[in-house]
Amino acid sequence: MSALIVDIILWGSVAVLGFIAWQRGRTVLVTSVREGTMDFINIVPRIALGVIGAGYIAAVIPSEVITGWLGPDSGWLGVLMAAIAGAATPGGPVIGFSLGAVAMKAGAGPPQVVAYVVAWALFAFQRLILWEIPFMPARFVWFRAAVSLPFPFVAAAIAMAIGRP
C-alpha cells in the first residue's frame, strides 16, 4: 500500500515537472527526457551490481554479530561499537530498526541505540553501495561519508546531555 503511494507521488512529480518542461518548449522536454533516459541506461549496470552484490555481502554478515556489538555495555566504547555496528548492518530499514529495537530490549542504553540508528542512516553500506555510489560522483560520496563521521557521536552526546529518549 505504502509502495503504491510512493509510486503515485513519484510519477506524479515526474508528470508535473514534465508538464513544466513541456510548457518551456518541446525541445526542453525532449532534451530532459533524453538526458534522464541516458542517465537511467548508464545507471542500470551499477544498480544491478549494487542490488545483487549487496544481497551477497549481507548474506555473509550474520545479524547476531551486529546485536552482539550492540550489547548492554554503555559509555563511549558502547557508542563507538554501536556506530560501527550501524555502518555494518546489512539489509534495509526493517533489519536496521529491528536490530536497534532488539538491542534496546536487551538492555543497550538509549544513547548507544541513537548512535546506532544515526550511524545506520549515515553509513549503512548497503545504501551506499546500492544507491549513493551509483548516482552521485564518487568524490562526493566519500567526502560526504568522511564529513559525517563525527555525527553518531554528536547525536549520542546530545542524547546523554538531555537524558532522552
Place this chain on the structure above:
Amino acid sequence: MAELPLKDPATADADAADTEPRPGRIRKPIGWSMIVIAVLVAVSVVLVWRRDGVDGVTEILTTDLELFGGILPRVLAGCLLGAFIAEILPHEKVSRALGPSSGLKGLLIGTAFGAILPGGPFTVYPVAAALLTVGADFGAIIAMVVSWTLIGYGRAIVWELPIMGTDFTLWRIVISLPLPVLAGALGRFVYVRIYRHGAPP
C-alpha cells in the same frame, strides 16, 4: 552561461563541473568505487558458495533479481526527475540559493529540501546529483542528503515509528535536527581547505 541546450556529445567528466556550462552528469564508465564493490561482491559470492553451495548462491540471485526488477521503474522515474530539475531550474538561482557562498541559508534550504522530498533513495540521489551539476555546492547537498537520511519523514513514519516506538523516534529526530546543517557546514569548512587551489583534480 544560461544557454544550455548545447549538448556536449563527449559527456564531459564530472570533474569539469566548475567550468562547463552544462557539466557532465555521472556518465563515467566503471570507476574505482565500482571495482572495489565488484571485488567485495565476488568475495562474498565465493563465501556464500562455500557455505551454502550453489543453491545458496542461486537463491540470493533470484531474490535480488526480483528486487532489481521492482526497483527499475522507480530508478527511471528518479532519473527523469533529476533531468527535469537540471533542465528547468535556472542555474543562477540554484547557485545563489545552494552555491558555495549561499551561507547558512543555503544549508537550511538544503536541509528543508531533504526533509520534505518525497520518495526514497531513487529520488534523493538523482535529484542531489542534478543539483550538484547545476551549481549547488558540496555543503548544501551534504545537508540535503544527510537531512533526508536523518529527518526525512518517509522512513520514520513507515519503518521507525512502528518498530522503535513513538518516544524513541521523536526524540531521535529532535536530536538529529541540527545535524544536517552541522554536516553541511563541516563539509564546506573542509572543502575549501582541501581544494584551496581551485577546482579539485
